[in-house]
Amino acid sequence: MERQKKTALVACVVSLMLAATGCSSASSQAEQVGDGSGEATLSFMTSEPKSIVPQKDPGSQIGMALCANLMEVNSETQKLEPLAAKSVTSDDAQVWDIELQDGWTFHDGTPVTAQSFADAWNATATGSNAWQGNGTFVSFEGYDKMNPLDGGKAKASELSGVKVVDDTHMEVTLKAPNRDFPAILSTNPTCPMPQSAFDDETGYDQAPVSNGPYKFDSWEHNQQVVMEKWDGFKGAEGFSGGAEKLIGKIYTSVDPAYTDMTAGNLDMIRNVPATMVDKASSQLGEEALYKVAIGSKQQTLQVPAYVDELTSPALRQAISMSIDREAIATSLLKGHAEPSDSLVPPSLESYVPGSCEACTFDPKEAKEILADDGGFEGTLTIESNSNSDQQLVQAIAKQIQDNLGIKVQMKPMLGTELSERRNNQKLEGAAFGLWGWSYMSPDQYLSQYETGGDGNLATGYSNPEVDKLLRAARAEMDDGKSTELFKHAEAKIIKDLPAIPLFIPTDYGLQSKCAVLNDVQGDLQYYRAGYGC
Known part of the structure; x- marks a missing residue:
């Protein structure tokens, strides 16, 4: 151009x-009575x-x-x-x-x-x-x-x-x-x-x-x-x-919302947990499930740079390698997610398969990396939204604790509180979260790792070389050249793991x-x- x-x-x-994408009606559900x-x-x-x-x-x-x-x-x-x-x-x-x-x-x-x-x-x-x-x-x-x-x-x-x-x-x-x-x-x-x-x-x-x-x-x-x-x-x-x-009905978690849907008192739920998908298919019928055509979301552990005991890239690498993503995706998530190995989802042109080498499960090497880094004597806190994915967070926490031999504590809270803690740099540990785009661009994922970028408050990560590459990628009007610049930026970010890629959920x-x-x-x-x- x-x-x-x-x-x-x-x-x-x-x-x-x-x-x-077309979709059919759920014939097995109760007739919706409206208001x-x-x-x-x-x-x-x-x-x-x-x-x-x-x-x-x-x-x-x-x-x-x-x-x-x-x-x-x-x-x-x-x-x-x-x-x-x-x-x-x-x-x-x-x-x-x-x-x-x-x-x-x-x-x-x-x-x-x-x-x-x-x-x-x-x-x-x-x-x-x-x-x-x-x-x-x-x-x-x-x-x-x-x-x-x-x-x-x-x-x-x-x-x-x-x-x-x-x-x-x-x-x-x-x-x-x-x-x-x-x-x-x-x-x-x-x-x-x-x-x-x-x-x-x-x-x-x-x-x-x-x-x-x-x-x-x-x-x-x-x-x-x-x-x-x-x-x-x-x-x-x-x-x-x-x-x-349109009526937005207010719930504290997805479970009572699902109960209302089975009773014919609710019409729509989004971001359905993977652990609920098979049950919904059985109880409501496959027609009730709407599968989003393109994967735009990613689950990560964001690790704040301002939490002193978590600043070591080696520690983050060890944490990442202690998680058996494949086992969790297959068992707990029933195949409704795939392991993530990049800071951007596969649906984007800038995706590079395997860019996160530390996303490969290897508990033995993880322990060796942690030992060489001086070990970890504290407690790894994982903060998360109490309204969703608690089984998944628990499974991740248990694997880190069992495979790495460190103490891990879950800290669930309301989504509004978690958002406030992330935006005001009040996190005490890693934060489990779901990240997606507002529009389709690798910048929607990578800009959160730019100094002062949108979403950067969650991790506080800063790297001048990354900043320069991201600015160049935005300025480049040739699609191919812009994509390559985004790839180079991600390669530099992934070495520090300010966020640990976990899963690409089937939405x-x-x-x-x-x-x-x-x-x-x-x-x-x-x-x-x-x-x-």
């Missing part, structure tokens, strides 16, 4: 075209939200339903396409021109303008606000002045790289070229916000107004969040779903008779589900 030519938005992004209103209602499993504002909880399925980004992946074409934007273009991948669609409004009827995006981005990028979406703006010019690394007072309140030209035009300047910028504009932290969000922040937190296919109706804390289809949404069908009403969702799940480049999104009754 020639640099001097005006680069069209989709051409700048590494995209993978997928065939639309008794006669509307086409679908319900889904969620936990009690820390926030339902998209910028404050970027991974929220509720936030995804409420928000329409400038760019989005169309579930029918599996391509990144303009949504609230009319075009996103650049000559050099560093300065980007954005033109908005005409006539878009928020759910309250107020217009969506370029200023609506700029105001939301500035608020999210303000470090003192402590919104989880903050890291999305790391690459924007001016971010550093709003987020001083020394923890001092911010020197700016707005991103200098964001300029509003008029109501439908804006210009964004990045600190360095980034080929993935149009894809970044498909993520929740880049949603717009109306003026009402800043006039009454407390009220807005409880009843947000956005511009997406569903609008907020009610939030009964620890019970449910209700959203209704918004007639004013101007996006195509590939950006929305078929339900007239399943559960759907009732009335729910027709759709995936978007490897991610199940409840609000995209069709209504099948």
Whole structure:
């Protein structure tokens, strides 16, 4: 691709075209009774939200339903396409021109303008606000002045790289070229916000107004969040779903949600634990299982650089080699996962088979490596989300303890607490977690190992050579050359093992008779589900 030519938005992004995945209804399940209103209602499993504002909880399925980004992946074409934007273009991948669609409004009827995006981005990028979406703006010019690394007072309140030209035009300047910028504009932290969000922040937190296919109706804390289809949404069908009403039912773990589904009182569950898949197939029927077509997720042990007793790469290598991934994948996970041997999943072009040599099970060598490193006298703590995968974490902990001969302690907690501890560098040990992409790019995995990168707070890893390679990979518009640079970056990171690759889970969702799940480049999104009754 020639640099001097005006680069069209989709051409700048590494995209993978997928065939639309069909799914049948679960005939063995009880007839879904809905909410008794006669509307086409679908319900889904969620936990009690820390926030339902998209910028404050970027991974929220509720936030995804409420928000329409400038760019989005169309579930029918599996391509990144303009949504609230009319075009996103650049000559050099560093300065980007954005033109908005005409006539878009928020759910309250107020217009969506370029200023609506700029105001939301500035608020999210303000470090003192402590919104989880903050890291999305790391690459924007001016971010550093709003987020001083020394923890001092911010020197700016707005991103200098964001300029509003008029109501439908804006210009964004990045600190360095980034080929993935149009894809970044498909993520929740880049949603717009109306003026009402800043006039009454407390009220807005409880009843947000956005511009997406569903609008907020009610939030009964620890019970449910209700959203209704918004007639004013101007996006195509590939950006929305078929339900007239969406109900996020709140559970503390997947087990009671599964019980409700077997009783016909719940329509959708995503990220189904591998230990539950066979049971669900038997009890609900194979039609209830939805297998995501492309693997976008990876389970890892993230090891913080700020925990003194875990800083040794040799210790991390020994821990990794003490885990029999193949045995766990075959027995406990019933074949619904495969061992991971890289910091990126096999579905990406930059994947190099076997790049993690320390991911090979060898307990004898692991003990020798640990002994040569001076041993380990303390207790390895593994922090994890108590709502999921506890059997898996227990199996991993037992193998490390038995095969390496060190003490291992599990520390389960609510997902919101684990997220807060990771984001504020309060971890006391390794953290077990599931990592996936917001858009399809190796940068979504490797940028968390860049100094100051998005997600870097979890490990605090820093390597100047890695930083240089990642910046070069983003700036390279030739797909092949960019892929090679990402490969070189991963090769350097894997030597230090700031995160230990564990498994690539086969991703399943559960759907009732009335729910027709759709995936978007490897991610199940409840609000995209069709209504099948």
